[in-house]
Amino acid sequence: MSVRVLKCPKCSAAVNVPAAMHSVRCPSCGNVFAASASAQATAPADNREDAALRSAAGPQDDADNESSDQTMTIIAVGAGLVLVAILCVVGIWSLTRGSEESAGDVATEPPQPVFAEATAEELAALTIVDIPERQRRDIYNDVRASARTTTERALVVPGSNLRDKHENKLDKTHQNTHRQHAAQHDLSVDQVRDIVAEGDTKNWDTRARSRAYRDGERIYSDEETQGYQQKSPLR
Numbered sequence: 001m002s003v004r005v006l007k008c009p010k011c012s013a014a015v016n017v018p019a020a021m022h023s024v025r026c027p028s029c030g031n032v033f034a035a036s037a038s039a040q041a042t043a044p045a046d047n048r049e050d051a052a053l054r055s056a057a058g059p060q061d062d063a064d065n066e067s068s069d070q071t072m073t074i075i076a077v078g079a080g081l082v083l084v085a086i087l088c089v090v091g092i093w094s095l096t097r098g099s100e101e102s103a104g105d106v107a108t109e110p111p112q113p114v115f116a117e118a119t120a121e122e123l124a125a126l127t128i129v130d131i132p133e134r135q136r137r138d139i140y141n142d143v144r145a146s147a148r149t150t151t152e153r154a155l156v157v158p159g160s161n162l163r164d165k166h167e168n169k170l171d172k173t174h175q176n177t178h179r180q181h182a183a184q185h186d187l188s189v190d191q192v193r194d195i196v197a198e199g200d201t202k203n204w205d206t207r208a209r210s211r212a213y214r215d216g217e218r219i220y221s222d223e224e225t226q227g228y229q230q231k232s233p234l235r
Contacts (some may be wrong), residue, residue, distance in 0.1 A: 009033050110227035113208040118201045126201060127194040129187065139181050139192060140199035146177040152210035152219055167214065 002019040008026035010033075017024045017035060025032050129136060150170040155163060178192045185192075199205065208228035209220035218225075 004035070006035060110208075110229075113206070113226045113228070114223040115203045115206065118203075122201055126198050128198060129191045129194050131185070131187075135185065136195045136198065137204055139185060139195050140204055142181060143177055143192065143196050144199070144205050146174050148210065150174040150177075151214075152212050154210060154212040 003016050004019050006015045006017055006024060007013070008015055008024075008029060008031055010031040011026060011029040013026055013028040015024055015026055022035050023032060024035050151174045153170060155166060178189050181187070182189045182192050208226060209224040211225045211228050212219055
C-alpha cells in the first residue's frame with residue numbers, strides 16, 4: 001500500500017498516511033486536516049524508497065556490468081593468445097618432425113654397390129649364346145636367384161668338416177639349377193654358364209652382392225657388397 005508523508009499545518013509534525021485517505025489526524029497535536037490541503041513533507045515513502053534503491057543500486061550495477069565486460073574481454077583475449085601459442089607450438093613441432101624425418105631418410109639410405117665396368121677386351125671375349133637377349137636375361141636372373149640362396153648364402157657354421165659338407169650340398173643344388181635351365185631352354189650346361197658370365201660382365205644384376213665367405217675368403221669385394229643386409233655372425 002502506498003504511503004504519503006504529510007506535514008501537520010498546526011504543529012508541522014510529519015505524518016505518514018495512506019495515499020487513499022482524504023482527512024488526517026495529527027498524532028502529535030490532535031489536529032484534523034484535509035490530506036489534500038496539506039503540503040507533503042517529502043515524496044511518497046514507497047516512491048522515495050524506490051528512488052533511493054535505484055539511486056544506490058544504479059552506480060553499483062553499472063560498475064558490476066563494466067567489471068563483467070572487462071572480465072569477459074580479458075578472458076577472450078587470453079583464450080585467443082593461448083590458441084595462437086598452441087598453433088605456433090604445433091607448427092614448430094610439425095616442421096621439426098618433418099626435418100628430422102627427412103634427415104633420417106637421408107641418413108638411413110643404404111649405400112649402393114659399385115661394380116666395375118667391363119673393358120672392351122672383356123666384352124669381346126664373351127661367348128654370346130644364340131638366343132634372344134630377353135631370354136638370356138631371364139635365365140641369368142633365375143640363376144642369380146639360386147646363387148643367392150646356395151653358393152652365396154652366408155652361413156653360421158664356422159670352418160669345419162660340417163661347414164664343408166654344407167657348402168658342397170649348396171653347390172650341388174646350384175649346379176642342378178644350371179642343368180634344369182639347360183633342359184628347359186634346349187641348351188647345354190656350358191651355354192647356361194656362358195649366359196651367367198655375360199650377365200656378370202655386363203652387370204645385369206645391380207643388387208648388392210653377398211658378404212658370405214667361402215674357403216675363408218669373401219666371395220665379393222667390399223664395393224660390390226655395399227648396402228647388403230646381413231646379420232654379423234653369418235659368414
